[in-house]
Amino acid sequence: MKKVAFVFPGQGAQYVGMGKELACNYKEAMEIFDIACEKLGLDMKKLCFDSNPDILRNTEITQPAIYTVSVAILNVVKKMGVSAYASAGLSLGEYAALVAAGAIDFGETISLVRKRGLYMQQNSGECTASMAAVMGLDRSLVYNYIQEINVAENIVEIANYNCPGQVVISGSSDAVKKACDGLHSLGAKNIVPLSVNAPFHSSLMRPVAEKFAKEMENISIHDCDSIKFLSSVTGNVISDSEAIRTNLIKQIYSPVLWEDVIVEMLDLGINTFVEIGPGKTLTNLIKTINRDVETLSVQDQKTLDAACLYINDL
Structure with missing residues (x-):
């Protein structure tokens, strides 16, 4: 029996053209780009589909771009009838994982993610x-x-x-x-x-976390009831909304316990991991942790079709 986890990549996975094919093929994906454009006042479609690597490396752009692409692809995966038992993300990827778990709303949090990137970018100029x-x-x-x-x-x-x-x-x-x-x-x-x-995930990022905490105060977060969410701050399942809020702040200056998250998922019986978003970084890491599990990456039509065929094949 297939027991599926959705996993979402973090900063560094971006590339020009990410999400374009699926956004053009599925209105469920394009709707997420439309929301991002409206909320941010940016042409997120152009930034992701037709910009250049230097622009996408700008942290203020990178973070909302990857978040948008990941949630857009998630919408298509769900449309195809694929569901998950658990979700997790690598640093930034936790926001898409929380959308998958029903804990946060993309439209409400896309501006928050941009501010996260902006504060991190500003902090990079304050220390070598x-x-x-x-x-x-x-x-x-x-x-x-x-x-x-x-x-x-x-x-x-x-x-x-x-x-x-x-x-x-x-x-x-x-x-x-x-x-x-x-x-x-x-x-x-x-x-x-x-x-x-910038010294990501180190104590030098505490000033960023302090600024970010103020932005988090007015964000709605729900308990994770339908899908288990695993936090990379603790390495285990977190369901309480206030614990999630606290960990999203701590995450900025805390180490990412990705290996611990995957080991915990294996203990939960997960045997199929679907990486949703640009790149295959997490797929490669998971295979290093356990070569016996099935890993699938969904980032375009070909990989979507392959994932759906495998998971829906009873």
Whole structure:
């Protein structure tokens, strides 16, 4: 029996043309783009379909763009009769996961997501920061090592626990460089600097969370009753609306426990993961965590047809 989870990507998955084919083929998807255009006063269709990579890398644009595309595709997946037992998202992707779980409304929250991106972008100009993906080391070894070089004025922390043998570190540039040098000597197979200029998911982002908390005050959030929602802040199921609100604020400066989320989903009996939105980042991470599960990515007509055929094949 197929037990399905919807998972949604975060920042970095964007590409020019994302969502265009399905928006042109299904009014349920185009309606989401129309809502985004109206609420933001931006031509979200042009930004996603026909802009350029540099524009889409602008965090203030990236975050509402990925959110729009993910929810637009979600609407099409639901139209095709595919439903989920649980949902989760990688950082930004949690907003689409909460739409899937019935906890928030896209039209009410698209402006919130843009402000999230704007505040993060503004914060990037206030400190010299960087991030790097570290491959080939146990997460506890990385954690213990960076504790030794982490001091008040020179912060480096784990930002993402992506899968076994892959974590992302984040912090001030000098501390991240020092950590990378040391982790190389400890046997890291590869360390890849990320093309970002903000210390996402580190304590250096607390000022962003404080500003964002004020924006969250007037947002309606409902309990998750029909679909289980798993928070990347805690790594487990969260259903209470106020806990969800609190975690969306904490998420900005807390590590993303993606590996923990997937392990918990496996314990819930999930055996089919459908990544909804641009790219296949989560599909690849999930396969690294457990190669025996089925992973499907839906981002265009071909992948939609393949996913529906597999899931609806009784």
